[in-house]
Amino acid sequence: MRRFFFTFFFWGVLGKILGLLRELFMASMFGTGVAAMACRLSLSCVTIPGKLLTSEPVTGGFMPLFGKAWSDKDEAKAACIFWFFLSVTLIFSLCVSVLLHLYAPFWIQSLAPGLNGDEHELAVDFLRITSLGLPAFVMAVTLSILEMVRGNSLIAAIQASLQSLGLLAGIVLFSFFSEVRLLAWGLNVGWFSHLLIALYRTRALIPPVSMPILRSRVWILAGTFFKTTLPLLPVPLLVQGNLALERIVASHMGGKTIPALDYSRFICETGMALVAMPLGYAILSHLSHYDIERLRTRLIEIIAPILLVGSLCSYWLFASSNLIVELLFGRGEFSEADVVLTASILSWSILGLWAHVAGYVLLRGLNISLKNRSYSFSLLLSTIVSMVTNWLLWPYYGPATLGISYFLYSVTLFFSTITLLRLWNAFIMRCLYLLIPYMAIYLLHSINIADIQNDIVFRTCIVIVMGSVPFASPKIRRQFRLLFASRQ
Numbered sequence: 001m002r003r004f005f006f007t008f009f010f011w012g013v014l015g016k017i018l019g020l021l022r023e024l025f026m027a028s029m030f031g032t033g034v035a036a037m038a039c040r041l042s043l044s045c046v047t048i049p050g051k052l053l054t055s056e057p058v059t060g061g062f063m064p065l066f067g068k069a070w071s072d073k074d075e076a077k078a079a080c081i082f083w084f085f086l087s088v089t090l091i092f093s094l095c096v097s098v099l100l101h102l103y104a105p106f107w108i109q110s111l112a113p114g115l116n117g118d119e120h121e122l123a124v125d126f127l128r129i130t131s132l133g134l135p136a137f138v139m140a141v142t143l144s145i146l147e148m149v150r151g152n153s154l155i156a157a158i159q160a161s162l163q164s165l166g167l168l169a170g171i172v173l174f175s176f177f178s179e180v181r182l183l184a185w186g187l188n189v190g191w192f193s194h195l196l197i198a199l200y201r202t203r204a205l206i207p208p209v210s211m212p213i214l215r216s217r218v219w220i221l222a223g224t225f226f227k228t229t230l231p232l233l234p235v236p237l238l239v240q241g242n243l244a245l246e247r248i249v250a251s252h253m254g255g256k257t258i259p260a261l262d263y264s265r266f267i268c269e270t271g272m273a274l275v276a277m278p279l280g281y282a283i284l285s286h287l288s289h290y291d292i293e294r295l296r297t298r299l300i301e302i303i304a305p306i307l308l309v310g311s312l313c314s315y316w317l318f319a320s321s322n323l324i325v326e327l328l329f330g331r332g333e334f335s336e337a338d339v340v341l342t343a344s345i346l347s348w349s350i351l352g353l354w355a356h357v358a359g360y361v362l363l364r365g366l367n368i369s370l371k372n373r374s375y376s377f378s379l380l381l382s383t384i385v386s387m388v389t390n391w392l393l394w395p396y397y398g399p400a401t402l403g404i405s406y407f408l409y410s411v412t413l414f415f416s417t418i419t420l421l422r423l424w425n426a427f428i429m430r431c432l433y434l435l436i437p438y439m440a441i442y443l444l445h446s447i448n449i450a451d452i453q454n455d456i457v458f459r460t461c462i463v464i465v466m467g468s469v470p471f472a473s474p475k476i477r478r479q480f481r482l483l484f485a486s487r488q
Contacts, residue, residue, distance in 0.1 A: 011157035016270055018164035020328075023266050025171045026259075028332030032341060034119050035180040036259035039167075042126035042184060044247055045107050046134050048240045049096045053089050054141040055236045061085075061229035062142070067149045077217075079207035084221045086142050093138040100131035111244055112251030112258065119255040122180070129184035133191035140191070143198040146205040155198045162197075166190020235376050238383045242390075246402060249390045256341060257399050263329060264346035268406070271353055272360065292369055299365045300426045303358045307431055310354030311438035312467045319445060319452070319459055321347035341399055348403025352410035354438075359413035365421055374420040382413040437466035 030036040062085040069078035100107055104127040108120055115123065144155035170186020173179075250257040290298060317324065321343040330339050359382075366375040389405040397404060418427055441462060445452055452459050471477055 011154070011161055015158075015160035015164065018161050018168070019266065020270070022164045022167050022171075023263060024329065025168065027263065027329035027334040027338075029171060029174070030180075030259075031333035031335055032256035032259045032263075032338045033333060034122055034255060035183065037115075037119060037255040038123040038126040038180070039183045039187075040259050040262050041108065041112055041123045041247065042130045043187060044243065045100060045111060045127050046130045046137065046187075048244060049100075050093070050134055050137045052236055052240055053092055053138050057085075057089070057229050057233075058141060058145065061225050063145050063148070065224065066145060070149050075207060076209070076213055079209035080213060080217045080221055081225075082146070082207055083209050084218060085225070086139070089138050089142055090135060093135040097131050097134040100134070101128050104128045104131070111247050112255070113248060114251035114253065115255050125181055126184045129181060130187050133188040136188075136191040136195040140194040140198040143195075143202045143206075146202045150205070155194075155201055158197070159194055162194045163187065163190040166193065235379050238380055238387075242383045242387050245387050245390055246405075249394045250399075250402060252394065253399055256338070257345075257402075260338065260342040260399065261345055261402050263325070263342045264349055264403070265406075267324065267328070267346060268349050268353065268356075271350075272356060290368070295365060295368060296421060296423055296426065299362060299421065300423060300430055303361055304431050304434060306358045306361070307354060308434040308437070308470060309467060310357055311435055312441065312463050314351055314353040315438060315441055315445070316459065316463045317353065318347050318351040320456060321350065323456065344398070344400045345403040348400055349406040351403075352407035355414035356410035359410060359417050362414070362417035362421060362423075366417060369421070371420065378413060378416040378420055381416050382409045385409060385412045434470065437470065441466055 026036055026039075030039075062081065066078055066081045066085070069081055104124045105120070108115070108123045108127060112120075112123065140155065140159065144153075144159075147153065147155050166186045166189040167183060168186070169189055170183040173182040173186065246261060247258055250261050322339060325339050325343045325346060329342065330336075359378075363375060363378065366372075366378065386405040386409040389408050390401055393404065394401040418424060444462070450458055452462065
């Protein structure tokens with residue numbers, strides 16, 4: 001378990017470092033221009049169906065079924081499950097790849113109806129190239145399960161790093177040959193490299209199977225697989241649908257809004273990966289044996305410090321969004337207009353980061369308590385709120401709508417998980433007052449006391465003071481110690 005976790009953690013951190021380098025180079029060389037837009041859009045067209053084939057169907061269907069058969073030493077059943085799932089996903093991914101390649105203009109028009117002629121043409125060229133990598137993307141994920149059931153996570157852990165390296169290679173080649181389509185080929189290099197590494201590492205793990213046995217079990221396997229995964233499919237369908245809708249809305253506000261959206265999301269997702277995901281892993285590994293009452297008590301102890309520190313950090317990042325974007329991306333082709341556009345999305349997105357982190361932690365609590373319907377309902381409700389906000393508000397608030405929808409998604413996720421875990425009483429008694437500094441400083445920001453909106457030094461001092469004062473209370477200090485307490 002430790003090796004599994006630290007492999008994921010190491011490659012996760014490396015993936016974020018490479019991702020940051022990728023974003024820095026993309027911003028410097030392409031800004032929010034046509035090439036950046038085409039690259040982001042074609043990547044979305046491939047990863048949306050790719051993730052539909054490799055998310056819940058893998059984690060909720062193939063992985064538990066194959067893992068159980070393998071742990072039960074039923075090699076024939078495990079081999080049949082593997083080859084059935086590999087065949088189904090490979091056939092589907094090949095069909096989708098062909099459809100994306102042949103009907104690229106239709107898919108680009110569907111996902112980004114607001115593009116002009118030149119933007120549409122380049123995005124179509126990019127998609128016809130990146131669509132070739134979809135089967136490799138899907139196959140590598142399937143092969144990674146062969147390692148994971150044996151306690152090794154390297155293949156799964158290196159996926160993001162290799163994708164970033166492939167795009168970085170495309171950027172380097174562009175600097176020599178001035179051909180933007182090399183970015184799309186770079187993505188394919190990353191996906192096919194991942195597949196080759198997966199094939200090499202699993203060459204001795206791929207289970208042999210006889211065709212007569214596979215044919216005799218195929219309908220039973222199909223029934224079991226679809227019975228297991230169908231209840232889970234609404235979540236990834238809606239989540240990927242929300243990603244598609246974001247890009248549709250962004251395209252109506254101009255092609256530049258699509259890369260600006262991805263730059264801002266990268267910053268938010270980095271915060272989630274560095275804070276929420278380690279906490280989520282820790283909760284799943286250390287609290288899984290807790291009864292429901294003890295679990296509720298421990299979850300409140302964990303989220304209390306997140307609400308105090310996380311909310312104040314979210315405000316500071318919200319108020320400093322222009323500075324953050326300027327420091328990270330403000331060079332080369334990334335103009336001042338690009339900074340303003342990206343910051344307008346980032347500011348609202350990051351204002352609710354505290355709620356997103358706390359909501360993610362509470363989602364793991366729903367996993368532990370086996371409330372899978374509640375887990376799905378919370379995600380579905382949050383996603384629907386985000387989609388409705390994007391669709392209704394973008395004509396009035398422009399690019400900021402993409403940030404507002406992310407903020408409302410985060411807040412809905414937090415309060416829905418609080419409700420479904422029946423934590424309202426404990427939250428009101430032990431946590432609600434911790435949000436008072438956050439609400440107070442946002443009020444000061446709204447009326448611009450002492451030019452807090454523009455004076456970063458004064459703003460930072462206020463955040464530090466408001467975050468420090470509560471620690472005068474022994475109760476607050478105790479709650480922070482409980483966050484890091486080792487409990488059995």
